[in-house]
Amino acid sequence: MQAAFDTIAAIATARGRGAIGVLRLSGPMTESVMDKLFSSASGRKTAGFGNFKLRFGDIKNSLGEPIDSGLAFFSRAPKSYTGEDYAEIFCHGNPVILEKVLESALHSGAIIAPPGEFTRRAFLNGKMDLTQSEGVDELIRASSEKHLSAAWRLQRGDLKAKLEPISEKLSRTFAHIQGAIEFSDDVADDAAAWKRSVSEAIGEIKELLKNAEVSAKLRDGLIVAIAGKPNAGKSSLFNALIKEDRALVTKVAGTTRDTISAELEVSGLNVTLLDTAGLRKAKGTVEALGVERAIETLEKADAIIWTIDGTKKPSAAEEKEIKKWQAVKPVLVLTTKSDLLENKGSSDTLLSSAVSGEGLDKVREFLKTTAEKALCGEESVILLKARHSELLKAALENLSAAESGFASGKYLELCADEIGSALSSLWEVTGKKTPNEILDIIFGEFCVGK
Ligand SMILES: Nc1nc2c(ncn2[C@@H]2O[C@H](COP(=O)(O)OP(=O)(O)OP(=O)(O)O)[C@@H](O)[C@H]2O)c(=O)[nH]1
Ligand SMILES: [Mg+2]
Known part of the structure; x- marks a missing residue:
């Protein structure tokens, strides 16, 4: 934290180029720093700006030379965000201009604001409480x-x-x-x-x-993992759901090793979708690590999409494994590759295909209901x-x-x-x-x- 008698300056807009870049100033020397940084087109000094009144003028570097033109306002304490004398300068959103204007502010007696310092001053001056x-x-x-x-x-x-x-x-x-x-x-x-x-x-x-619980969901979002045996079509489903060719897809069983993640917004909630390694007794150290990671992912997931290759019969062991997960969290079981199936009627689980798109709307619906359940009563959540x-x-x-x-x-x-x-x-x-x-x-x- 800086002492209250320091005048702080910072670039308030995100780094990079944009239409507008903003420099903020706060503290007792704001008026004199502004007089050096900004000359209003009307010739008015900062003291005569009037609280929050936008003024057009030249923005100057530390040598006092104009380098840009734009708008600025000044507001006298306590009527400001921080409760102190306060100003904002709007220049063109070029990082070089912004750095020059910041340098000019520092040259005129301001110091660089640490993170959150403007809001900290607002809090210390009673403009808002800590929450x-x-x-x-x-x-x-x-x-x-x-x-x-x-x-x-x-x-x-x-x-x-x-x-x-x-x-x-x-x-x-x-x-x-x-x-x-x-x-x-x-x-x-x-x-x-x-x-x-x-x-x-x-x-x-x-x-x-x-x-507390719904707050954590709002902040961290939901984790939904795609699981199943190798080659079941997990990565293909993952790519189809995120509409992007992100995960590698091959006909080799055991393609995915690292958990791959993508963010989706579902019913206003952030959902992290995770593609995992196929679950089986691994053939080698790397795959074993992948399987270990997949199990950890399933444990931390809020819900699971379990894929079963429609061209093969699920084993009793797999059915048992699915039941185990169903006992602890929502699991949507999918029979994949439905485009290859001749007799679709024999499946008692939801049919899906990453190729034809069959069933994908049902998968999205599952994500939606899971998200909505997690957000139960969210309208008034504190x-x-x-x-x-x-x-x-x-x-x-x-x-x-x-x-x-x-x-x-x-x-x-x-x-x-x-x-x-x-x-x-x-x-x-x-x-x-x-x-x-x-x-x-x-x-x-x-x-x-x-
Ligand atoms: N026809 C058809 N082929 C599919 C479909 N989904 C996946 N495949 C094929 O099945 C093979 C395995 O697909 P992946 O998506 O890599 O399966 P996976 O479950 O991620 O496999 P691992 O990462 O090895 O565990 C690939 O050859 C895919 O092209 C589908 O819906 N229809
Ligand atoms: Mg895969």
């Missing part, structure tokens, strides 16, 4: 439509809105108990009300924690990061201890301590009381310039 700051990062990272809308709700403050009333209620209870401990003659010993408030908080936190869940679980443990403390008539001090610890966890989630080292980790994961 909303994390929502900003999620918005940038979201890889599917559903993840994006959950990230938006986090950034909007939905988690904050749930947590604040819980913290406030617990703070009041904590204060009352402290009062009762210190002035036991004056303050009514209202243990029933305290217990009720703790029980309510437990219920509300449990309700919030129900979002996106929980692992950090949030861990802290909420810790708070829950403390509150449960306090609750049973009240029930058993234990010392009030102990109950108060437990409530105090639960409050610390809740405050760590929202950033009211989060150690700097944790903030360093959270904001260190942001992009530079955000």
